[in-house]
Amino acid sequence: FDRALADDFLYRRKRSGQLVSKGRYLGAQMLAYLEGERWLANARHANAMADALAAGLRDVPGLRLPLPVQANEVFAVVPRTLHEALVARGARYLEWPGEGPGTDVVRPDETFIRLLTSFRTTAAEVERFAAAAHRAAAL
Numbered sequence: 001f002d003r004a005l006a007d008d009f010l011y012r013r014k015r016s017g018q019l020v021s022k023g024r025y026l027g028a029q030m031l032a033y034l035e036g037e038r039w040l041a042n043a044r045h046a047n048a049m050a051d052a053l054a055a056g057l058r059d060v061p062g063l064r065l066p067l068p069v070q071a072n073e074v075f076a077v078v079p080r081t082l083h084e085a086l087v088a089r090g091a092r093y094l095e096w097p098g099e100g101p102g103t104d105v106v107r108p109d110e111t112f113i114r115l116l117t118s119f120r121t122t123a124a125e126v127e128r129f130a131a132a133a134h135r136a137a138a139l
Helices: 009-015 020-057 080-088 123-138
Strands: 073-079 110-116
Touching: 020 073, 020 110, 020 123, 073 080, 080 110, 080 123
Parallel strands: none
Antiparallel strands: 073 110
């Protein structure tokens, strides 16, 4: 409610492209995304890659999937040694920072991770990650 804080608001809005006249650029991209159900094909692909990833990880020794795969996310409980080996080999994923469904089964020597797939994820990438997890678990 302090008007002095809004003195440069119009300038900042213009610099960030938040003008109605600039909206046509975003609108054109969104229209292309919605036409022909491209968004749905992208989502289906990402979800299929998550299913494939979960299937490839199910028999990794010590790794557990405590939650069903319902979209493009795979949640896993992994031994800390496996996590460290994967990270050392260049794997990038989110180490879940707090509590939530599935985290109640994590032991002190384990970590809870979230793996994401997208419209750009390839079957080869999924296979490569699963193979790396199998190799790291065998060490």
